Amino acid sequence: MREVEYRSSGVPLEEYELTRRDHRRQKQSEESSVSIRRQVEEDNAKCRADPAMAERRRQAFENVAKLMQSFKKADHEIMRWRVRLYCGHIIETEAHYTYTDPIDAGGSSKQCPECGGAWQSIVAFEPIGLRGEPPEPTAPTPPPPPKKPTRAELERRVKTLEKENERLRAKFSG
DSSP: OOOOOOOOBSOTTSOOOOOHHHHHHHHHHHHHHHHHHHHHHHHHHHHHHOHHHHHHHHHHHHHHHHHHHTTOOOGGGEEEEEEEETTSOEEEEEEETTOSSTTTTTOSEEEOTTTOSOEEEEEEEEEEEESSOOOOOOOOOOOOOOOOOOHHHHHHHHHHHHHHHHHHHHHHHO
16 A cells, blocks of 8 residues: 555644635535536436436436446545535545545545535535545465476486587587
């Protein structure tokens, strides 16, 4: 496992004064959410009107779910983060350990379990630690001992070396 230097931004458990940047990011998040919700509603209406399209979508979602299940990561590969949301609530979130912060991991906003369904921007975060301890490195298994040659192989090798020896003697004697 490679070493990663994790970043912090603010201290989620301490008092936090929202900045202009926080307000701007929350507004952008809300605008994006409205736009995405509108697109989803339009797409769902198309699916309701076309059962074949709805079936293709259902199958695609099943395939994606199966694929995502196949990518399960071990506990020592998951970093836990404490984050303060725009609403002021503090939650924990997780990301693959290779990300230096939860925002880079694609989590610039989270659904707050205390506020309900509203998506809230992350305004402060700090790493908590890996979900599990990495396994102890195992000593590499020693290579198997070389296979002992058979009697026939040894006899062939002796004959080859004797011929080479004769050739070299003839070369140097004459």
